[in-house]
Amino acid sequence: MHGLINRAIQNFVRDTYGEATWKRVAADAAIDTPDIEAMMDYDDEVTWALLEAVQAALTRDRGEVLENIGTYLVSHPNVERLRRLLRFGGVDFIDFLHSLDDLPGRARLAVSDLDLPEMELREHGGGRFSLTCRGGEPGWGHVMIGILRALADDYGALVMLEFRDRRRGDEIVDIALVEHDYAEGRDFRLAGSGDTGHG
Amino acid sequence: MAERFNSSLDILCPMHVRLSASGHILHVGPTLAKLRPGRALVGERFLEVFRIERPRVLTSVEELRRAVGSKLHLEFRDPPRSGLKGVAAHAGEELVVNLSFGINILDGVEQFSLTSGDFASTDLTVEMLYLIEAKTAAMEAMRDMSLRMQGAKIAAEEQAYTDTLTGLKNRRAMDHVLDRMIRLGHEFAVMHLDLDYFKTVNDTFGHAAGDHVLQQVARILVDETRDDDTVARVGGDEFVLIFDRLADRGRLESIAQRMISRLEKPIRYQDNICRISASAGTALSSFYDVPDAAQMLDDADAALYMSKRRGRAQHCFFDPGLPDLGDGSTTAAE
Numbered sequence: 001m002h003g004l005i006n007r008a009i010q011n012f013v014r015d016t017y018g019e020a021t022w023k024r025v026a027a028d029a030a031i032d033t034p035d036i037e038a039m040m041d042y043d044d045e046v047t048w049a050l051l052e053a054v055q056a057a058l059t060r061d062r063g064e065v066l067e068n069i070g071t072y073l074v075s076h077p078n079v080e081r082l083r084r085l086l087r088f089g090g091v092d093f094i095d096f097l098h099s100l101d102d103l104p105g106r107a108r109l110a111v112s113d114l115d116l117p118e119m120e121l122r123e124h125g126g127g128r129f130s131l132t133c134r135g136g137e138p139g140w141g142h143v144m145i146g147i148l149r150a151l152a153d154d155y156g157a158l159v160m161l162e163f164r165d166r167r168r169g170d171e172i173v174d175i176a177l178v179e180h181d182y183a184e185g186r187d188f189r190l191a192g193s194g195d196t197g198h199g
Numbered sequence: 200m201a202e203r204f205n206s207s208l209d210i211l212c213p214m215h216v217r218l219s220a221s222g223h224i225l226h227v228g229p230t231l232a233k234l235r236p237g238r239a240l241v242g243e244r245f246l247e248v249f250r251i252e253r254p255r256v257l258t259s260v261e262e263l264r265r266a267v268g269s270k271l272h273l274e275f276r277d278p279p280r281s282g283l284k285g286v287a288a289h290a291g292e293e294l295v296v297n298l299s300f301g302i303n304i305l306d307g308v309e310q311f312s313l314t315s316g317d318f319a320s321t322d323l324t325v326e327m328l329y330l331i332e333a334k335t336a337a338m339e340a341m342r343d344m345s346l347r348m349q350g351a352k353i354a355a356e357e358q359a360y361t362d363t364l365t366g367l368k369n370r371r372a373m374d375h376v377l378d379r380m381i382r383l384g385h386e387f388a389v390m391h392l393d394l395d396y397f398k399t400v401n402d403t404f405g406h407a408a409g410d411h412v413l414q415q416v417a418r419i420l421v422d423e424t425r426d427d428d429t430v431a432r433v434g435g436d437e438f439v440l441i442f443d444r445l446a447d448r449g450r451l452e453s454i455a456q457r458m459i460s461r462l463e464k465p466i467r468y469q470d471n472i473c474r475i476s477a478s479a480g481t482a483l484s485s486f487y488d489v490p491d492a493a494q495m496l497d498d499a500d501a502a503l504y505m506s507k508r509r510g511r512a513q514h515c516f517f518d519p520g521l522p523d524l525g526d527g528s529t530t531a532a533e
Contacts, residue, residue: 039337039344081336088329091315110333190328191309 001047001137002114007038009050011079012072013057021057028053041113044137051139063142063163070146074154085110086151087188093157093180097121097129116140127177134170141171148175156185201225208295213319218245218294222260230317231298234281234307245296249273249283263287264294271296281307300324305331362432364410365417373431373439377492380484386446390455391499392420392479394436394462395511400473408468412475415466423458439496446483448516455479455514463512478506479514486519 014022026034029049036042054065074083089106090096099106104116117136123129131148133140145161152159158179164172205226208215213230227240240248251257253272264287271285284301287294300307304324307313318324360372368376380387394416401409413436420430420438429441445451459477466473480502484490502517509515 037344038340081332085329085333085336088315088325088332106329106333109330111337188314189308190313190315190325191305 001042001044002111003036003038003040003042004111004114006042006047006050007036008069008073009047009054010036011076012069013054015076015078016068016072017058025050025053025057028056047137062139066139066142067146067149070143070148071150072146074147074150083151083154084188086147087154088190093152093155093159094177096151096155097131097175100131119144129175129177130164131173131175132170133173136169136171138166138171141166141173145173148173153183154186154188156181156183158182211319212295212297213317214298216240216245216296216298217290218260218263218296220260220292222246222263222294224248225293230313233311233313233317234275248276250276260294263296264289267294273298279310281310304328365414365432367417367421367438368429368431370431370433373429373433373441374492376429376431376441377495380441380443381490381492385444385484387484388442388445388451388481389484389495389499390440390442390451390479390481390514391496391503392438392440392455392458392477393503393507395476395478395507397436397475400475404468404471404473408471408473411468412466412473416462416475416477419461420458423454423461439499446485448483451481451483451516452514455481459512459514476512478503478511480504480506480517481514482517486517 010022010026013025023034029046029052031046031050051062051065054060055062058065060068073079074086085106086096089099089102098121100119100121103119107114107116117140118134120132120134121129122132131141131144133144141163145163148159149161157177160176160178162174164174166172205217208217208226209228213228215228216224216231217226219225222245224241224243224245232240246258246260246263251263251266251271251273254266254269257263257266257271267287267289269286271287272282273285274280274282282301282303283298285296285298287296289295304327308328315325360368360375362369377389397409397412400412413432416438417430417432420440424430424440424442427443428445429439429443431439431441433439442451442454459479462475462477466475480499482495482498482502484495486498487494498517498519502515506513506515
């Protein structure tokens with residue numbers, strides 16, 4: 001698994017629960033060095049061991065942990081940069097939803113060896129959508145729920161999200177847009193905040 | 200008709216300008232309008248608003264007409280000037296000039312607070328801005344990593360060349376320094392120094408006391424040498440000092456004497472007083488036609504041995520005049 005994904009887990013634990021919790025998780029997952037290198041490759045086992053350790057430390061199940069990681073990635077000030085990159089996807093939440101098919105391509109443009117699962121958005125009318133994550137490791141659907149929930153907030157839209165199921169490697173998330181202009185949303189300017197976000 | 204034409208062009212080319220046959224502005228696209236808030240632009244002469252610099256300076260609408268299809272470099276005549284690219288096209292008697300920021304896009308977007316909605320849906324500007332930001336982030340991550348790796352490498356090298364107890368150089372580092380001195384062909388001196396009575400300190404007061412004494416010794420040796428000199432701990436209580444560009448016997452002798460007398464001052468460790476001394480022997484590179492590291496170390500060692508035989512706490516030079524007897528008995532000058 002790409003180091004960026006493991007690093008996301010580390011930053012989530014560290015920024016949300018503190019350095020001590022992260023150290024415990026890292027020790028529990030038998031990570032050699034206390035810091036994950038974002039730009040290096042790791043065996044897939046490392047990611048699973050990390051997730052197991054996080055679940056144990058937080059006494060949450062896998063789905064909850066992954067959703068929280070997704071939410072963290074969009075909403076925590078330390079990863080402002082990622083929020084910005086996602087916001088380039090669309091001018092409003094619906095526009096953003098329609099850009100999800102491009103997400104793996106956008107990720108590869110940024111980091112050429114970062115592989116995300118294929119994504120396919122379907123519109124069912126009446127503000128209902130479904131997102132299919134295809135061919136990724138199990139759990140991407142939960143990460144996407146977290147990301148979408150935080151981004152809906154960011155755009156000021158009110159949505160209901162539900163993990164439908166996993167079938168033959170596909171994970172499907174149901175999206176119901178309750179209100180498009182529910183709240184003010186956060187500011188997004190094209191001209192970057194070049195210096196925010198780290199880790 | 201003109202209305203429908205305008206609104207179509209606004210969607211397709213939000214930074215266009217429509218010009219009358221006389222070169223007056225009839226309409227500007229919504230994004231271009233954002234660049235001059237509070238100013239209509241409509242009705243002004245295009246060439247009085249913009250200065251066209253390439254393919255050449257254009258001063259009349261006829262010249263602009265002849266430049267249809269060519270890439271134009273232009274800027275506003277009043278600040279902020281914002282370098283722009285453009286292309287003009289015929290529209291009946293009229294002209295349409297479409298503009299873009301070109302490579303100055305980042306400044307433009309920042310200066311005029313443009314958003315995704317300000318660019319045509321087919322325009323790749325927003326993707327380009329995304330790419331710039333994504334690549335900058337990825338580059339920074341890589342740079343951070345290489346800085347960390349470099350730091351780790353330096354630390355590992357330092358460690359590999361450092362005696363961890365005293366912070367002095369170790370034998371490996373000493374070998375490197377000696378090789379370098381020989382390669383550079385400088386004059387230099389190699390002094391081998393061995394502590395006297397150190398074993399007694401260790402046996403009487405324990406290893407912690409011994410370690411403390413070694414650290415104090417290291418401090419004194421560094422104190423008494425210059426920055427360019429090398430002080431290495433090469434064995435339990437053995438040290439090698441390399442003096443760069445120093446071959447003056449008188450100065451070396453006085454350095455050695457000063458070191459020995461400082462080392463003889465009692466060293467306090469907790470409630471104990473530790474007493475040691477030192478013996479030393481020196482070989483000069485000038486003794487040899489072609490200095491050899493191993494030979495010089497052997498010879499400095501022979502001189503050290505002579506100091507010990509003479510009753511310790513002293514220093515002497517290796518004497519190349521005497522044959523090397525191999526039993527270490529009389530290689531140094533008596």
